[in-house]
Amino acid sequence: MKKRPEITAQTRQNLIDSFWLLYCEKRIENITVKEITQKAGYNRGTFYEYFTDIYDVLEQLEASLIPSLDELPQFTIQNQTMGMPLDMLMKLYEKNSKYYSVLLGDNGDPGFASKLKTSIKPILKQELIQYNDLDPIEFDFILEYILSAMIGIMSYWFRNDKKLPAEDLIRLIQDIMTNGVTNRLLK
Structure with missing residues (x-):
């Protein structure tokens, strides 16, 4: 039966x-x-x-939590200086926060962040490629840096009970990406 x-x-x-x-x-x-x-x-x-x-x-x-390209929330870059789909990652993280906060935490799976970056990188690459004429190898390293920073700061934000409002977090990340860390620290 x-x-x-x-x-x-x-x-x-x-x-x-x-x-x-x-x-x-x-x-x-x-x-x-x-x-x-x-x-x-x-x-x-x-x-x-x-x-x-x-x-x-x-x-x-983990496979059920890694979005495929067609499952990723759409994003658009309003100006060329932004360079990051923060709203897209925020929606994805919010949707799966119960799991992401543990999997990306200190006792989670170290390989999960890499799997997540691998799933997001193609859509980010597709959107950002039109705004630059970088060497493809350099461009790949830049995308890795951006995704590592975004995933890291989102994990930190969740671990710290979202002490900073989401809008302020997005504004802070955009400022750091646009003006650099040094400029932000020396304000």
Whole structure:
């Protein structure tokens, strides 16, 4: 007898949710299949119907959080000095903040930031390429710098309970990108 798809999807999600609750408390290497299945109310065999191991749960969860190009919020650059899709990243981060704040945090997955940058870079490249005539290799390094800074500051903002209003954060980042850090510090 075949299982109904909605039950199968719910079982898989329950296992992911149980994994996530544990992952928020401790590092992945300290999580066991037994803990996940006990928390979810299933047996080990059920776990292995959906995942090969604990790292597979993390991989599948992260894959669901990495937007494809057509899922990324659209952005436009109002002037050539902006150079960053802050509103796009803010929307993406807000939508997934429950996960991003942990995955990009101190006990999260170090590879997740790289996966996120890899997914965002093509749309950023497509939008910014028209505003410059840089060497493609230099341009790639600049994009890496921009994305690393944006992801880093967004993570820091969430870890610090959004102490700075979102509009002020965006204005600060734009000012730093336009005028540089030194100019900002010596104001």
